[in-house]
Amino acid sequence: MSGPEVSSRERILGRVRRALADVPGDGAPPAGPAYEQEVERGYLRRHGDLDAAGTVELLAENLADYRALVHRCSEAELPSLIGRLLAARGARTVVVPPGLDPDWLSGTGAERVEDTATDSPERLDAVDSVVTACAVAIAETGTIVLDGGPDQGRRRITLVPDHHVCVVRVPEQVVSSVPEALERLDPVRPSTWISGPSATSDIELDRVEGVHGPRTLEVVLVSA
C-alpha cells in the first residue's frame, strides 16, 4: 500500500502543505479562545427562553410531531405505565440494560432478557421490546440521546427490537438545544441520537415511518 520511498500519509500531508502555500502564517492553528474568536459563533445557544416546564412541553410536542408516542407520569406511576405499554404491545419478552432500575419493570409480566456481550444479534431479533433510560433529551428538535450508560445499554439493544420504550426524567434531563446537549455528552462514549422512529423519504421524498430501527418509539416523560 505504501510506495517504495514515500508513504501515502507523507504524500497526502505534503500535498496539503503545498496546496496551502498561498496561505500566510505557519501551520499551527489558533486553539482555545483564539479559535473561538476566529470561527465567530454568532448564533444562539438556544432558541427562545422557555422555562423548564415550557421546555418539557416543547419536547413533548416535537417528539409527537415526528411520530414518537409520548406519555407522562410520576415516578410512582412509572412501573404500571411501563407494564401497560408492554401489555398493549403484546410484548412477551423485554430486553433491559444491566443498570436499569429494577422497579421500572415491577409492573410487567413480560420476561426480562438480560443483554450480555456474547449474545448474537439473532437472539436480540427474537425479543419484542426494549426499555431504557436516556442521557439527555433536546426539546427544540424532539431528540433523545443515548450514550451507553448502565441504564441505556449497548447500542444494539435499542435498534434490533421493534418496540423501544425510553424514559426521560423531566425536567432535569431535558435541554433546549443541540449546543446544550453536546455540552452534557462525553465524546468517548458511543452515542445515538434518536428523533422519532426510523424513517425514510427515499420513495418520492414521501416520509414513511418505520424501516430498520424500532418502528414504534414510546417516550415516557417522568417527573419526580
Next chain:
Amino acid sequence: MSGTFMGMPAFPEAAREAVDNPTLRGNLRHATHTIRAKRAKAVAEVSDWAELREAGKRIKDHTLRHLDHYLVQLEEAVTAAGGIVHWAADADEANAIVTRLVQETGESEVVKVKSMATQEIGLNEALEAAGIRAYETDLAELIVQLGKDRPSHILVPAIHRNRGEIRDIFEKEMGEWGRPAPEGLTDTPAELAEAARLHLREKFLRAKVGVSGANFMVAETGTLVVVESEGNGRMCLTLPETLISVVGIEKIVPTWRDLEVFLQTLPRSSTAERMNPYTSMWTGTTDSRAADGPRVFHLVLLDNGRTDTLADEVGRQALRCIRCSACLNVCPVYERAGGHAYGSVYPGPIGAILSPQLRGTASEIDASLPYASSLCGACYEVCPVAIDIPEVLVHLRERVVQGGPAVREGNKVVLRPAKGHAAERAAMRAARWAFSHPGALRAGQRLASRTRRAHPRHLPGPGKAWTGSRDLPPLPAEPFRDWWQRTHGGKDGVQ
C-alpha cells in the same frame, strides 16, 4: 473516480435524453418541489440561520487552512481510541486497502451504509472483482443496486424512480440477492419500505464486516459521526465485528463543540427535518467489557483529488461541502436534466464544481460540467456553508477555455485550453483586434449595416450552436457613430 461513469458524453448530450423523458421529468419535478418547500419551512424555523451558516463556513475554512495539522491530530486521537488509520492517495489505493482489510477477516460479504466517498471510488465494483459482495442497505441505494442503475441524487439516489418502478424492481430482483419481495407487493411507500426491512434484516444479523463513510470527524476527540434516517446505518455501525470507514480528508471539524453548528444546519438543509431520525457517534472502539459495537475499527482517509482542489484558491471552497444536497433540489438545470447527465456520483450544482476539480477537466464530461448551469445563484443561497457555486463555475469555465496552471495528483501542471471552444476563442480574439483598430471596426460596421438584409437568421459552421437557442440580434441601418456624427447626437432632430 467510479468506473460506472467512464466514457460519459458531455453534459448537453447526456441531458438531452433526460429532458425528453416525461416520466423522469415528472418524478424529478415532484420530488424537488416537495423537498424545496419543506426545506424553506425548516430553515425559517430558526431565527439565527444566517449566523449558523456563517459559523459553518468559518469552521470549514479554518479546518481547510490547517488541514495538515488536523489530519495528524485526528490520526492521533483515533489511534489512541483503538482505531487503525490508513491513508489513501487515490481511489485505487483506497479500494486496495479496503479489499485487503475485508480479505483479512476471511469474509466474502459486507454490509454498507450509504456513503458518497465509497461511491466516488467505485468500491463495490472493486470488491466484486475480488469476489466480495457488498450489500447496499440504504433504501434508495438498494433500489439503485437491485435495478443495476446509477445514483442520481446525493441524498435520494433513486429520486428518478417513482413508486411503481420501485415495486417492479423489488418484485423482479430481490430474490436474486436474498429474501424475495412479499407476495402481492403494492406500490405504497410503506409496503415498499417493509419489503426492504425484511429483505435486509437477515443480512444485518449475519454481517461480520460493515463499511461506511462519515459526515464528520472530530479532530480533537477522534469521534466519527454518521447522520441517517432508516437505522441501516446503526445496523452497519454496531452489529458487525469489523467496521471500515472510508472518509474524505475534508470531513474534519476541529472540536466536539463544532458539531453543534452542523447538527443544526445539515438535517434542515438535507431532509428538511429539525433533526434526522438517527445520528451515530463513536470514538475508536469500546473496551471488551462493554463490547458495544465493532471490536476492530479501520479509518481510511481518502485524498483522491481533494488536495488538488485545495490548491485552487477559488475552487477550494467546494471542500466545505457537507453533502446536504439542498443545491440540487433548487437547481432549475438539475430539475430538468436529472442526476445522471452529470456523469458523476456528485450531480447538480455541487457536482458541477466538484467533479471537474476532483477529476480534472480533461474528459469531455468534466470540461462541460462548469457550463451545466444558468448561474442563477439559487444554489449559493441555500448552501448551509455558503459555497459560492456560481463563482467557482465561472472560474472553472475560464480554466476550461483558457487553460492555465492547476494541480493534478499533487503536481503543478499547465492545462491546455480544452477542445471545442476554438470558435469562442477565435471570436474573442477577433473582437479584441477589432476594438483596438478603430478604422477596421468602422469599415466592418458599415459593411455589416449595408448588407444587413442579406444576413441569415442562424449562423453557419461553428456559430451554429450559439444561434441554436437564440436569434441573431438585428443590425441597425447605420452604425451608432455614423448616426451621431450625422445628427450631432440627435440635436438636429433628424432620425
